[in-house]
Amino acid sequence: MRAVVTVIGKDRTGIIYNVSKILAENDVNIEDISQTVMHDFFTMIMLVDLKQMTVDFSELKASLEAIGETIGMSIRIQHEDLFNAMHTI
Amino acid sequence: MAMFKDVLETVRMIEKERLDIRTITMGISLLDCIDSSGKKSRQKIYDKITRLAENLVKEGERIENELGIPIVNKRISVTPIALIAGSSADLNYVEYAKTLDAAAAAVGVNFIGGFSALVPKGFAKGDRILIDSIPEALATTNNVCSSVNLASSKAGINMDAVKRIGEIIKETAYLTRDADSIGCAKFVAFSNAVEDNPFMAGAFHGVGEGESVLNVGVSGPGVVKRALEKAQDASFGEMAEIIKKTAFKITRAGHLVGTTVAKRLNVPFGILDLSLAPTPEIGDSVARILEEMGLEHCGTHGTTAALAMLNDAVKKGGIMASTSVGGFSGAFIPVSEDEGMIEAVKCGALTFDKLEAMTSVCSVGIDMVAIPGDTPASTISGILADEAAIGMINNKTTGVRLIPVYGKTVGEMAEFGGLLGRAPIMAVNQNDCSVFVNRGGQMPAPIHSFKN
Numbered sequence: 001m002r003a004v005v006t007v008i009g010k011d012r013t014g015i016i017y018n019v020s021k022i023l024a025e026n027d028v029n030i031e032d033i034s035q036t037v038m039h040d041f042f043t044m045i046m047l048v049d050l051k052q053m054t055v056d057f058s059e060l061k062a063s064l065e066a067i068g069e070t071i072g073m074s075i076r077i078q079h080e081d082l083f084n085a086m087h088t089i
Numbered sequence: 090m091a092m093f094k095d096v097l098e099t100v101r102m103i104e105k106e107r108l109d110i111r112t113i114t115m116g117i118s119l120l121d122c123i124d125s126s127g128k129k130s131r132q133k134i135y136d137k138i139t140r141l142a143e144n145l146v147k148e149g150e151r152i153e154n155e156l157g158i159p160i161v162n163k164r165i166s167v168t169p170i171a172l173i174a175g176s177s178a179d180l181n182y183v184e185y186a187k188t189l190d191a192a193a194a195a196v197g198v199n200f201i202g203g204f205s206a207l208v209p210k211g212f213a214k215g216d217r218i219l220i221d222s223i224p225e226a227l228a229t230t231n232n233v234c235s236s237v238n239l240a241s242s243k244a245g246i247n248m249d250a251v252k253r254i255g256e257i258i259k260e261t262a263y264l265t266r267d268a269d270s271i272g273c274a275k276f277v278a279f280s281n282a283v284e285d286n287p288f289m290a291g292a293f294h295g296v297g298e299g300e301s302v303l304n305v306g307v308s309g310p311g312v313v314k315r316a317l318e319k320a321q322d323a324s325f326g327e328m329a330e331i332i333k334k335t336a337f338k339i340t341r342a343g344h345l346v347g348t349t350v351a352k353r354l355n356v357p358f359g360i361l362d363l364s365l366a367p368t369p370e371i372g373d374s375v376a377r378i379l380e381e382m383g384l385e386h387c388g389t390h391g392t393t394a395a396l397a398m399l400n401d402a403v404k405k406g407g408i409m410a411s412t413s414v415g416g417f418s419g420a421f422i423p424v425s426e427d428e429g430m431i432e433a434v435k436c437g438a439l440t441f442d443k444l445e446a447m448t449s450v451c452s453v454g455i456d457m458v459a460i461p462g463d464t465p466a467s468t469i470s471g472i473l474a475d476e477a478a479i480g481m482i483n484n485k486t487t488g489v490r491l492i493p494v495y496g497k498t499v500g501e502m503a504e505f506g507g508l509l510g511r512a513p514i515m516a517v518n519q520n521d522c523s524v525f526v527n528r529g530g531q532m533p534a535p536i537h538s539f540k541n
């Protein structure tokens with residue numbers, strides 16, 4: 001099962017480090033990363049694999065939201081299914 | 090994986106444009122709960138609902154969490170109670186409503202629909218008792234919704250029922266007078282009621298439905314409005330195209346949620362209702378979509394045409410996105426639940442008569458409209474008859490959810506709170522229609538050919 005992590009907010013150092021640290025700690029593998037910075041506004045989308053995940057989905061979500069608050073970014077994790085359903089025929 | 094911009098579009102729809110799933114509604118057949126003892130029947134009803142819907146809220150919340158899209162309501166619809174209670178010797182069905190209320194509270198849903206009777210061609214014993222029980226049932230329960238089907242394109246209009254329901258609405262308004270007659274907000278009178286509608290207050294589980302199903306209703310007026318904002322110079326054809334594409338995406342999200350919840354609850358997925366359902370929140374209004382097309386206020390000339398196009402484009406976009414579309418599937422125009430409608434009524438742009446015209450091109454009907462508390466029952470019956478006729482002749486569903494707000498009149502506001510919102514009290518025609526309403530009998534079914 002795969003999920004999409006979106007990170008949006010004002011650019012700063014250590015965003016990828018902080019997010020990937022949480023993912024690594026919970027055995028969540030990053031399969032793809034795209035990111036852009038426009039006018040100091042940072043947007044990152046990660047495709048992650050949850051097969052080996054050692055915690056519950058809602059715990060992972062809570063950890064990501066918590067680190068988001070700490071570094072002042074909005075971090076969401078959502079199952080990949082939603083995006084595939086809405087944007088592919 | 091979806092493209093970068095697609096992911097961001099979805100996130101923006103949810104965060105900024107209030108995209109949500111309006112309701113997941115579990116339909117439950119109560120046909121096997123019929124018993125000659127009302128008490129035993131009610132026990133069976135309670136046991137069945139609490140057993141089948143035990144995990145509805147939990148699974149709904151789990152999926153909300155995983156997909157990151159809000160599911161605003163989790164609800165239940167049941168077989169019309171008039172059919173279930175009719176075989177008991179009870180002379181009042183309020184206890185059935187209380188049983189439904191208790192079962193709803195036990196499983197944590199916010200509404201349960203099906204305190205209903207289907208009388209387009211006449212009353213069976215249980216129908217009369219149920220209808221007489223509606224005012225007290227709605228006044229003494231919190232979560233129970235009630236509906237009566239008065240008419241159909243096949244059977245015509247039961248004018249005796251039309252007359253009686255006018256009185257029932259007035260009685261309900263009186264019994265709930267302490268809360269701006271809110272009981273009436275939980276009651277709908279239909280023409281051509283649908284059996285698989287997930288939306289309240291008119292949801293019930295039709296007798297042609299299976300044992301248990303999971304229906305889903307989507308929302309998303311804010312998303313449609315935003316999409317049109319970005320196309321200021323679009324022609325009608327281009328606007329229709331934009332609405333279709335947006336409706337497709339919204340519907341796909343709803344279909345995913347519906348099928349996933351159904352699978353986890355181990356019940357069949359029923360239908361997806363692709364109605365655009367507004368809320369009183371800013372940015373979640375159907376009226377504002379119509380205004381975005383170039384109308385100064387919803388209700389001005391052009392509004393009916395704008396709504397017709399919106400309604401049709403939503404259907405065209407949504408139909409392809411789900412394997413099973415049903416319910417109302419159109420745009421809703423409830424006054425109290427739509428911030429733009431409220432505004433339009435307040436500034437005098439939207440009148441009762443224009444609303445009636447709008448109901449001929451969209452779902453559902455005169456919905457959540459507050460009228461003066463001293464409106465006679467016969468006038469309410471006249472309104473019911475007009476809407477029933479629009480539905481009957483046009484082969485579509487129409488509903489009436491009117492609130493004659495006790496003690497209030499034109500110029501005042503009725504406050505219902507939450508999703509039911511707030512409504513300016515609208516003027517109705519003051520001329521008498523009681524002689525017409527009192528004639529009684531059956532208005533014959535219309536001819537189904539020579540359509541002009």
